[in-house]
Amino acid sequence: VDALALINCTSSQAGWIEWAYQKMNSRSLKNRGMTQGVLDYLMWHHFGRFPEERNHDLTQMYRMYFTRNVNPTNLSLLIDAYVRRTDLGIARETDTIKVPVLNITGALSPHVDDTVTFNGRLNPNNSTWMKISDSAMVLEEQPAKISEAFRLFLQGEGYVAPLSPTKITAYRRLSDAGRRRPCRHSPVIRITENPISEAVVC
Structure with a gap:
């Protein structure tokens, strides 16, 4: 992961x-x-x-x-x-999740306190807590904000090529007009399993 x-x-x-x-x-x-x-x-x-x-x-x-x-x-x-769920048993000081984490909740969700507790157990250097306004069920109520957050999170991890604001605006305009963009003109996104060569020593 x-x-x-x-x-x-x-x-x-x-x-x-x-x-x-x-x-x-x-x-x-x-x-x-x-x-x-x-x-x-x-x-x-x-x-x-x-x-x-x-x-x-x-x-x-x-x-x-x-x-x-x-x-x-x-x-x-x-x-x-x-x-019957059990505690995850993680703590910020000792044993926590090592991979980058995007922790999302809605401002009106009944689970905001649970996400804050979970965020307090994560390493702040590789975790992000995001509260989406005017929603509780964020995937259904604010899908555009969630997709943008996922895109930026994956882009920050090096998995998505950055798009300029003009390309994003043009893509949204085409999408809003109901026209499908031909596949041959779509941006190429390559996802690699290990983007860093094993020969590179850090």
Whole structure:
């Protein structure tokens, strides 16, 4: 692994209150199926507080999906596995993640504190914490900002050729107009597994 990009990452085990609440949701799913309490928890887990005030269409779509398409037994097993998670056992001073880390969360996410705790365990020289404004579920609510963050992160690691601001603007203009850019004119991006020759001694 050369780098990590993590979204709403949790590095600690569940506390007693979380454990009890999750067990109650899991038991409810197994015995009665999808209930209003479980549905409210799922909406909070994905969107934080008051999601309808921000993006009504997206929250309605997810609420309908959770109500109609989710298998309650499978969801209860997923919740049980999530609540049984263990601490990652990393600390900034001793044993931490060695590869570069991009740690992303949404400003309205219920997991902001978990990402701050995780970021506190990482080496600040090779980790970046990013909080995306006006979102909780960043991949769905702010995909442009996330893709730009990924591009810049990979570019910083040497995996993506830098694009000038004029090329980015032109590419966005073509994309917004709905026209596809011919492949022969697209920029060539080469990803190499080990960009540094083994003959080079640092």
